[in-house]
Amino acid sequence: MSLVSLLQTTLLLGLISSLTVLALYVSYTCLNVCDLSTDGAFTLGACVGAVVALAGHPILSIFAAMAAASVSGFITAFLQTKLNINSLLAGIVVNTGLFSINIAIMGNTSLLNLNKTKTIFTMVKDLLKGTAFEEAYAVIIALVFVVIAIICIVLFMKTRLGLAIRATGDNPRMVQSSSINPHMTTIVGLCFSNAFTGLSGCLLAQSQKGVNIDIGVGMVTVALASLLIGNTIIRKNSSILKPVSAVLGAVIFRLVYTIALRLHMQAYMLRLISSVIVVIALAGPYIVSTLTGSAGKKIKNRRRKEDA
């Protein structure tokens, strides 16, 4: 594989997974809900997208995938608000249930082939035939979707509803005092975020011309790792830069992964690496403050006392 096409694949996968990272930006960063149904919703998007494309509706497949994942987000949110189930548990339960649903959607099989199916990717490829962009058609499609997604998110987060969603993650009590129903904002937020997860899954399935039931496994950790990498690179708290940093994080994560593969790391190590990155990113600040800050001094003082 040439270096250019390698970089292109990296960029493509990074951009596609960045849509899931953007979804987590909405649910995890803004709404402060760790949506563990992400894996299932990603696969759901891939399955629905594949099935609808197979039925001969390549454009519709994208919207269908987003809508289906949105419904799954609604159920997760419904469980944690109206039925008062712990938000992590709600995500896990939905994720488990989606496994069966995804197989049912694919028609009782865990594998679908899109080799000869008309998808948005083949359509754009035909369209760009003979132009300078012929080679990069897949990256262009992904980039267009990512830009649209960022614009949608930035604009949405500026509306009253978007602000209410952010406030729900920040201080639910204040939201209630502002006569806004925090259940409603959680439901809208998760429907909105899951639409992007579904889109992400749909695009991955169509770009790699096939979907299997494992396509989304570990996606939540990979996306979380990307999100945290992005946050480390761009620390500025701006409503435009935050989503951009999420995309940047996703691409960098893929880049690091590709380099590691070139250094003969086994492909199956991806998920372990993403887990380690998440642990480092989440625990890092705490460890640093423990070693250098007041907490560290306290521990040292206690040790000194114990020694004395």
Next chain:
Amino acid sequence: MLKIDTISKIFDKGSLNEKEIFKDFSLEVKEGDFVTIIGSNGAGKSSLFNAIFGTFIPDEGHIYLDGEEITDVPSHKRARNIGYLFQDPRSGTAPNMTIEENLFLAGGDGGWLSVNQKKKTEEFVEKLKLLDMDLEKNLKKPVGLLSGGQRQALSLLMATYSKPKLLLLDEHTAALDPKTAEKVLALTDKIVNGDKLTCLMITHSMEMALNYGNRLIMMNDGKIIYDAEGEEKKNQTIDGLLKLFRDKDGAMMASDRMLLG
């Protein structure tokens, strides 16, 4: 205006922790009243607010606001008519959002997909100037970076922005230093009198309870043990309140905090 009609509430009924908060508790507040509420810890002052705001629903009895029954109305709907300020300055605002964004949530009047308009921001600036805390110069600053007093003043502005029918103040100056507390209190008085709000204020300071408002309620053990209005309240003193409490209850409620606070 506000009518609490013989409510009863028992928490954790049937368990070892069973606790009766209210038994046949009634209270009526007239329009424009500014009621100060004192009482020892566990007297049921905050529980009273929680019942009014709908944090819990009473087992029995009814609550009416402005003639409408609100006993089963969820909190976020009551919030349209009830402003609520807590002791903790962090409770009333979203720390990671800017002053402008916080105010837009409390005072914005467009639909769900509306965006803050310049005109509205100018209105916010005017209102913030009234607080005299330099908040109008920091519209884009996250609220988390403000001092406790600034945050509480902002919370007060947010809670009263849409002129609620009823304002609940739960020791809203207790976590502030004396000078700031005084400032926030003066602001409170200004807003309550200016907008002619009906207001209930819990305080631990007898002096404050006597200096503010036109009616004073003393609570103990989920009951109102003293209720003074108008002239009777004006002529009441701290010593008088202390004596009253000893007579009614027998126990020493007067903690240092109540005398000094």
